[in-house]
Amino acid sequence: MIEVKEETLESTLIRVIQGLHSSESRLVSFTKKIQPLNPLHFFEAGLTLHMNRSYWHSTIDDFVMVGIGSAVSIHEDSQAISSLEEKWESVLKEAVINNPYQIPGTGIAAIGGMAFDPHKPKTALWNKFTNNELRVPTFLLLVNQQGTFLTTTILVDGMDDPKLLIRQLADQEKALLSYQNIDHKKPVIVGREEVEPEQWKETVKHATEYIAKGQVEKIVLARELRLTFSEEVGLTDVIKQLIDTQPTSYIFAYEKGTDCFVGASPERLIKLEGNQLLSTCLAGTAPRGRNELEDDKIGYQLLHDEKNLQEHDFVVQMIKNSVEEFCQKMEIPKKPVLYRLRNLQHLYTPVRGIFKEGYSIFDVIEKLHPTPALGGEPRKEALSYIRESELLDRGWYGAPFGWIDSNQNGEFAVAIRSGLIQGNTASLFAGCGVVRSSDPEAEFEETRIKFLPMLTVLGG
Numbered sequence: 001m002i003e004v005k006e007e008t009l010e011s012t013l014i015r016v017i018q019g020l021h022s023s024e025s026r027l028v029s030f031t032k033k034i035q036p037l038n039p040l041h042f043f044e045a046g047l048t049l050h051m052n053r054s055y056w057h058s059t060i061d062d063f064v065m066v067g068i069g070s071a072v073s074i075h076e077d078s079q080a081i082s083s084l085e086e087k088w089e090s091v092l093k094e095a096v097i098n099n100p101y102q103i104p105g106t107g108i109a110a111i112g113g114m115a116f117d118p119h120k121p122k123t124a125l126w127n128k129f130t131n132n133e134l135r136v137p138t139f140l141l142l143v144n145q146q147g148t149f150l151t152t153t154i155l156v157d158g159m160d161d162p163k164l165l166i167r168q169l170a171d172q173e174k175a176l177l178s179y180q181n182i183d184h185k186k187p188v189i190v191g192r193e194e195v196e197p198e199q200w201k202e203t204v205k206h207a208t209e210y211i212a213k214g215q216v217e218k219i220v221l222a223r224e225l226r227l228t229f230s231e232e233v234g235l236t237d238v239i240k241q242l243i244d245t246q247p248t249s250y251i252f253a254y255e256k257g258t259d260c261f262v263g264a265s266p267e268r269l270i271k272l273e274g275n276q277l278l279s280t281c282l283a284g285t286a287p288r289g290r291n292e293l294e295d296d297k298i299g300y301q302l303l304h305d306e307k308n309l310q311e312h313d314f315v316v317q318m319i320k321n322s323v324e325e326f327c328q329k330m331e332i333p334k335k336p337v338l339y340r341l342r343n344l345q346h347l348y349t350p351v352r353g354i355f356k357e358g359y360s361i362f363d364v365i366e367k368l369h370p371t372p373a374l375g376g377e378p379r380k381e382a383l384s385y386i387r388e389s390e391l392l393d394r395g396w397y398g399a400p401f402g403w404i405d406s407n408q409n410g411e412f413a414v415a416i417r418s419g420l421i422q423g424n425t426a427s428l429f430a431g432c433g434v435v436r437s438s439d440p441e442a443e444f445e446e447t448r449i450k451f452l453p454m455l456t457v458l459g460g
Helices: 009-018 039-048 081-093 162-178 197-212 235-245 292-303 306-326 361-368 379-389 440-457
Strands: 002-004 025-034 053-058 063-068 072-076 096-098 109-114 132-136 139-144 147-157 189-194 218-229 250-256 259-265 268-273 276-287 327-331 337-340 344-355 400-405 410-414 418-422 425-434
Touching (some): 009 162, 039 053, 039 063, 039 139, 039 162, 039 235, 053 109, 053 235, 063 109, 081 361, 139 162, 147 162, 197 218, 197 440, 218 379, 218 440, 235 259, 250 400, 259 440, 268 361, 268 400, 276 292, 276 306, 276 440, 292 337, 292 344, 306 327, 306 344, 306 361
Parallel strands (some): 002 096
Antiparallel strands (some): 025 147, 063 139, 072 132, 139 147, 218 425, 250 259, 259 418, 268 410, 276 344, 327 344, 400 410, 418 425
16 A cells, blocks of 8 residues: 555556556545535435445444445455455555545545355345445545545556546546435335235244254344335435434445445444444344333333343343454443434443454454344354244345445444335345244334334335
8 A cells, every 4th residue: 555645636647557567457546625515415416427326424423425436346255254354455455545634434445235144045136236345436525523525546557548537537526526406205105015924923933942942042033024116216315314314323325236225223333443442232122202201111111121131231242252352451331221213212332442453343343243133142053043044135234334444444333224225116124133032923013113214214
């Protein structure tokens, strides 16, 4: 990785291209600070350029990343996350980075996600998505408390004409920065299908019987809700509504042609900034009340519910055991508190640590995923049961989704409260933790509640 300063994008491209042989290629990145800009206008403008788009928004931190196009895309269909890390490091090794700011999310940065279980055969539903993928956008907009930044990244070779590239990039940038129109058209649902609900309840019943035999302590089972709309769903408006209705969540979207994986997850998997590590446990769920009194009553019951506390502690212990080898010291509260969203409230425990040198965010992801909140406990046995018995192809649902930059900063959430939008159809996903005492009807109702964040913004 070569870092340069005090050059323009044009001078950098000329210098790099002139130094390459015809068969050589190199990634060039240039970051500049720009005037404030609405990230949703930028996202919508990508549609007019016919480029794939990606989106990440940590609403609590006022941190937004919008990617347009693809300078390079790292695909990895093997089962090891370490293979993805090797390809990422290879991309950075010879890259030329012009970034005077050194702010998380600037320089070369990638947005992407992973499959929940790469061992499970893929169905047609997810045929456009690889098991592991990180995309370095051609244009990456970053909006945070320090300002608005635009990073342009392009893969060049020795045969490229730098002046032609500059003209093309300038035209595209102008189109992205000047666009100010969003068509606010809420989708109308014309078809709704609960996918095999009775069979799903039977799977839950069978899981409780399996747990009773002492094989596992907890198994998370997910299901699918399919929607059909009167016309193609507008992704920008869906994201805007998720921002408005889920103000303490991670809003994310990843477009691949006519398909887009989108959601609003309240659950952070891992955040790494410098040597500061932060993970969170969000397990144990209840609805919100109709008024403050009912809300407090439900919250009190959740804080004292044995099933939910047990489920939460599974996750806390798993996170602790998984990340302590990467940390010099750790800080974990003894009891959970309530974490309230618009539709739901959860039990919440943060896990903090000082990150050791010599490790990366990929090491932590590989250890953490899947947490007991999405897989079960013990992990290996629970995953085996899910793989064999669950009706759903989860794809990227319930798996890590997030971003990483060339300075080893990054953040990944667990991609729950999500759906796969495909033109005028959508598949929504929701799961629940099954333990020995679980009731299939109650678990079905819990998943129905978990559909609400996505269902509400899609017109349901």
